[in-house]
Amino acid sequence: MESNNLEASLADQHDILRSRLNQEGLRLTGPRKKILDLFVMTPDGEHLSAEDIHYQVTTKGGKISYSTIYRALHMMVDLGIMREVELAEERKYYELKTSLAKQHHHLVCVQCGEVHEFEDHRVTKASRQETLEHGFLLRDCQFTVYGICQTCQLSAL
Ligand SMILES: [Zn+2]
Ligand SMILES: [Zn+2]
Known part of the structure; x- marks a missing residue:
């Protein structure tokens, strides 16, 4: 039950992001998808920084560069899918909008x-x-x- 819900919301988020990207002439690439998935799977009330994303992807054996993460985050903020939240002075956090x-x-x-x-x-x-x-x-x-x-x-x- 739980995992079905999760898969449904992952698919929903992919569709939303894919259609927003398509409108801008952009593609839903592997890294963008991976980053979005992390946010969908993050429990309510938790927020992710670029460092958190890098840590979560690389500990699972994946490879991702900080520049890819930053570019994807800024792009998703611009598209209105995510928002940057001001929680700490020294670090920026993100959540799904x-x-x-x-x-x-x-x-x-x-x-x-x-x-x-x-x-x-x-x-x-x-x-x-x-x-x-x-x-x-x-x-x-x-x-x-x-x-x-x-x-x-x-x-x-
Ligand atoms: Zn929040
Ligand atoms: Zn405290």
Whole structure:
């Protein structure tokens, strides 16, 4: 059951990406497919950096260069399939983009990097209102809250 669902969502994501790429005259190459699969298989609430992708592909015996990873990520962000999330200062993380209605935000521990995702329609509503007032088209909105988690607070005592 689980694996059927996973295969269905992998196939869906391939179709979405393939058709977006085709519109731009691009192809769904092996590395692009591999990177997309990693995101589809990543549990909800987890985010991947270029380093994570490189590690996951190479530990399974695959070969991929950082430049291939960066190019694929930027391309998928441009196509609106993925979004870059600001979770840490020193590293960029990525996740599959969901519809604006289901958009989530992040609460990040600045000490250990633990991330909680949350939904709040007020953030989306405020973004819509702001874009509307200035005649913008809403593409994405990110709301990141930085704090110190309970575990880190306790270990500082
Ligand atoms: Zn997220
Ligand atoms: Zn923490």
